[in-house]
Amino acid sequence: MAKTIAEERIERLFTLAEKRIGHEDELADRYVELARKIGMKEEVSIPSDLKKKFCSNCYSYMKPGRTCEVRIKSDKSKVEYTCSKCGNIDRYGY
């Protein structure tokens, strides 16, 4: 399936966020916010691989070792992302 313009814009915003994290964390969060707004406006869901990159509670960009902690639960085949901003835990299967 071809990507829509909205999807491309969302992907680009996440690429930009990735570049900002570490020195301009607030700007990274802003890019996530913009991506979510585009998604809502254009009725495009954010791809699941990108959804893992931000907190589902406070929507801040999650960078392992920096703005979140990653723990692998091998017994459950799940990865836990703990947001260091709000403490929310997102779990994803792998």
Ligand SMILES: [Zn+2]
């Ligand atoms: Zn959070």
